[in-house]
Amino acid sequence: MGIEILLGVLALVLLYAGSAVKVVKQYERGVVFRFGRLQEKTRGPGLTAIVPVVDRMRKVNLQIVTMPVPAQEGITRDNVTVRVDAVVYFKVEDAARAIVNVEDYLFAVGQVAQTSLRSIIGKSDLDDLLSNRERLNQGLELMIDNPALGWGVHIDRVEIKDVSLPESMKRSIARQAEAERERRSRIIAADGEFQASRKLADAASVMADKPAALQLRLLETVVEVAAEKNSTLVLPFPVELLQFVDHLKPGDGVPAQAVPKEGQEEKLPAPRDEEPVPSWTTTPAD
Known part of the structure; x- marks a missing residue:
């Protein structure tokens, strides 16, 4: 016992x-x-x-908690309906306040993150959501961190994961991007044509001052064409030579007998098949 x-x-x-x-x-x-x-x-x-x-x-637990924020649907400042989801990284810094000041700090942080995300959507433009996420992440972190400090929770960082757009808005953005690329390509092509025209104008002025440069360029072109092993060789004929022949006057290197004088008819040579009639031939008597 x-x-x-x-x-x-x-x-x-x-x-x-x-x-x-x-x-x-x-x-x-x-x-x-x-x-x-x-x-x-x-x-x-x-x-x-x-x-x-x-x-x-x-x-x-004092480890960093990774909490996904469910996708929130809202209307941006420029009246576009979007769905945005995010991720919140936070940790408990004061264990006593996390237990005493809030009933369930995990649930509280999740609810604050959702409401802050909807608020940041309404205050932002669509372009900011798509291209300026770093600033939005910082603003969202401050909005969540302010009430969480009283719970002994520190928000380490907040990241926006994805922005879902309607199909019509996606097509509009695609058309806008295509038009922007087309505009840039046309501007670049026009700028290239402008620069090329200026260079050609400078080259033309140099060749006009020094005609030998044109002959050298002609020879270089002939060499480039001949290097291709073509059976046909095309030689350009300078237009200046035609103008020179057109404006050629008598006495500029052409024999004088080849040019008829004023008031004098040009004598044509007699045909070879016909014999010239002698001047002494007389008409027979009756």
């Missing part, structure tokens, strides 16, 4: 000791309540002892 009592007492002692000793992991902190009152000292990692029945300890 005495041995059974001793064993029972030993079991109670072991149960008491087991309920009094707690293990706190490295990434956790223990918040102790004694008769419902918060103890100032937060238990660190390792073995820690509490008073059974009197004390209750809650463990709080």
Whole structure:
């Protein structure tokens, strides 16, 4: 009988000791309540002892929590309907406040993130959502971090994941981008033509001052064409030579007998098949 009592007492002692000793992991902190009152000292990692029945300890994870924010649908400032989802990275800095000041800090952070995301959609333009996400991420982080500071939670960063647009808006953006690329290509082509025309005008002025440059260019063109091993060689005929022949006057290197004088008819040579009639031939008498 005495041995059974001793064993029972030993079991109670072991149960008491087991309920009094707690293990706190490295990434956790223990918040102790004694008769419902918060103890100032937060238990660190390792073995820690509490008073059974009197004390209750809650463990709080201090690791960074990755919380996806469900896609929120809203209307931007330029009246475009979009769906935006994001990711919030946060961690608990004060374990006591995270337990005492808010009922469920995970749920609270999630709700604040959703409302802040809808608010940032309504304050932004579509172009900002598509191209200026860094500034929007910073604004969204500040909006979530302000109420979270009172809960002992620090928002590490917020990232907008995706922006879903209606199909009609996607087609409009594609047409706008295509028109912009077409405009740039035309401007570049026109600029190239302008620069080429200026260079050609400069080359023409140089060749006009020095005609030998035109002959050299002609020879280079002939060499380039001949290098292609073509059977036909085309030589350009300068227009200036035709103008020179057209404006040629008598006495400029042409024999004088070849040019008839004024008032004098040009004598044509007699045909070879006909014999010229002699001037001494007389008409026979009756």
